[in-house]
Amino acid sequence: MTTTTDSPRAVDVAGSDEIPERGRLVVEIGNTTLGIFRFRGELRAYENVCAHQGGPACQGRIVQRVREKLDASRRSQGLVFDEDSMHVVCPWHGFEYEVATGRHPGRPDYALRSFPVEESGGRIRVTV
Template identity: 70%
Template structure:
């Protein structure tokens, strides 16, 4: 957090369970911003609810695991599977996916959600704005 930022209380810790999400609108120095706060692997992540594609509400989409394809030694498909070690959110407008840990599209790392610093103390979640 920089000296010009302030912490905004966005909710109680129990509002964001493991693999859960909270979407909130906060006021910054430049206006209102909607954020998605996610918890994965015990950590919190906060992203602006604005898709890097065309500005859709990316944080309000379906939460899924990354789909991977298993290959044998000769690169033949053994089928698809969900990777339980990842958590993605899918923008409801056109289906762009974002990893909730990195905020990046898995196939287009140049596309990313805007990050906000998030912290938790005394059962409350706070975001730096």
């Protein structure tokens, strides 16, 4: 029996202006659904499947990471939003992933499957 696999190919998915800073676009390429995010001017593409329980992770809310603010004595001063870390939250069970890495902040063994993404000539291409 012979099996064939498709070679990876770059697919034009959108114009650069379709994904603003801190924004996202969800696209289907064949049987694969991807979320493409822009954060700090960089694009990241992830399969829209939560590593926790298979939900549509890339379609969840995009939020700033919440951190605990500590004083010099390491006492809590409450919670603050971290402008330098954006997360996408799976709508099924609230499992979070850092947009820049695709990893869960507390369980780095849980991560979204990433795909190469490039931008040139005003177009965005993902290699699948």
